[in-house]
Amino acid sequence: MTRLAVFDCDGTLVDGQAEVCAAMEAAFVSCGLPPPPHHAVRRIVGLSLPQAMARLLPGADDETVQALDTAYRDAFRARRASGALTEPLYAGIADLLARLKGSGWELAVATGKSDRGLSHCLAVHGIGGLFASLQTADRHPSKPHPAMLLAAIADCGAAPGEAVMIGDTAYDIAMARAADVRAIGVAWGYHETAELIAAGAEAVARDPAHLAELLA
Secondary structure, three states, X not given: OXXXXXXXXXXXXXOOHHHHHHHHHHHXXXXXXXXXXXXXXXXXXXXXXXXXXXXXXXXXXXXHHHHXXXXXXXXXXXXXXXXXXXXXXXXXXXXXXXXXXXXXXXXXXXXXXXXXXXXXXXXXXXXXXXXXXXXXXXXXXXXXXXXHHHHHHHHOOOOHHHEEEEEOOHHHHHHHHHOOOEEEEEOOXXXXXXXXXXXXXXXXXXXXXXXXXXXX
16 A cells, blocks of 8 residues: 655745745836735745736736746746755754655655746755655646646555645645545644634644654
8 A cells, every 4th residue: 555645845845935925026026016915925825826926916917917927937046046045944844754755655745836946946955856756836737726636646656545635725735625635734834724624634733743643
């Protein structure tokens, strides 16, 4: 029997909120728009960029959404190229991943990041080789659509009943529910514990050590 743990990235594995907020502010300013408040930006982390932009600027036409999408990508790419990009792993995550891998779990990622962004993030922390499947917004509809989670499950030769989705937002939990997969929330990310439970999480981990207990 396969045991598969599928992780979200931003807000679950790494704390990228400062970079996301900075890139979003730069994108809006470059398009001549007032930047959204940081609390609003944190609410859309996990969505694909077009969906995120549409939520941050309700009523925006397709051209404006596309311009914001491009400007955000450019801002993030510039930070990455300069070496200034900082997306630290949450404390205890590296040990958790190593522990799960060592005990026979298959690991995967399902994230709203781009392929390039995810690959860079995992490479910086030296953990890319732990994951058997990397699914991103470049190749799938935005969460909570289940496509990227189902692709990770297929890549790993698992069944939905053998997998668990781990994430910090209601989008992650709703995606898991849509794929008929267990969902565990984490309390150190961007959505509140009560919201994760309301979305259908079976439990919410207080920290990575608690997550290890929930997966045992």
